[in-house]
Amino acid sequence: MSTDTVDVARRRFLVNSTTVVGAVGVGFVCVPFLASWMPSERAKNAGAPIEADISKLEEGRMMTVEWQSKPVWIVRRSEKTLADLETLTESLRDPNSEVVDQQPEYAQNAARSRKAEILVLVGICTHLGCSPTYRPELAPVDLGSDWLGGFFCPCHSSKFDMAGRVYQNVPAPTNLVVPPHYYVTDTTILVGQDGEAA
Ligand code: FES
Known part of the structure; x- marks a missing residue:
């Protein structure tokens, strides 16, 4: 495998990993945000x-x-x-x-x-x-x-x-x-x- 081919493959892996981590991160950020934004049954x-x-x-x-x-x-x-x-x-x-x-x-x-x-x-x-x-x-x-x-x-x-x-x-x-x-x-x-x- 040439150096160029390795670089392209590595870049794809990094991009995909970042996307997955980003999506998970958004999920983690959203849950507490929504929970704090929506009034609880008790508050209502x-x-x-x-x-x-x-x-x-x-x-x-x-x-x-x-x-x-x-x-x-x-x-x-x-x-x-x-x-x-x-x-x-x-x-x-x-x-x-x-x-x-x-x-x-x-x-x-x-x-x-x-x-x-x-x-x-x-x-x-x-x-x-x-x-x-x-x-x-x-x-x-x-x-x-x-x-x-x-x-x-x-x-x-x-x-x-x-x-x-x-x-x-x-x-x-x-x-x-x-x-x-x-x-x-x-x-x-x-x-x-x-x-x-x-
Ligand atoms: S709280 Fe001061 S008179 Fe009622």
């Missing part, structure tokens, strides 16, 4: 809307569901609670829900809700993200004689009323967030979607 589920059955939710009581890894509170308010909301305007920072990011348009009303008696809120304080506690009782010793029920954040003492509206002179800057939601039936809420009627 974490962001998915969540259904809440409120048929057993009694007046004055609160239930919690998890949506996007956040607690979402659902409270059934009484007629008295709704009437009390109207008396608080002077004590609140944003009584008319004018900070638009804090609720969908359909909850920019006196009760901050789609149905007056049902309140739906993300249970995370708008100051530094603690989870406030539900304090529906009237005039408890620690919250004062003018307390008409609401939510109290134990981290830095922010207070919110029974519509999630923030009081003045507390660290939390804005009202609690009303998440997107709608009624699939009279007793079922889908949290995480606005629905067609929005």
Whole structure:
């Protein structure tokens, strides 16, 4: 075999080897890339809307569901609670829900809700993200004689009323967030979607 023939054969071998290694290399590179690019089932589920059955939710009581890894509170308010909301305007920072990011348009009303008696809120304080506690009782010793029920954040003492509206002179800057939601039936809420009627 001449030197030229050997060189040509060797070059072909090297080219073929490189092509194979290249293809394998692309395969190895692609798998982790695709795996990291495609959302996992768990991640997809974490962001998915969540259904809440409120048929057993009694007046004055609160239930919690998890949506996007956040607690979402659902409270059934009484007629008295709704009437009390109207008396608080002077004590609140944003009584008319004018900070638009804090609720969908359909909850920019006196009760901050789609149905007056049902309140739906993300249970995370708008100051530094603690989870406030539900304090529906009237005039408890620690919250004062003018307390008409609401939510109290134990981290830095922010207070919110029974519509999630923030009081003045507390660290939390804005009202609690009303998440997107709608009624699939009279007793079922889908949290995480606005629905067609929005
Ligand atoms: S985190 Fe709620 S008051 Fe600071």
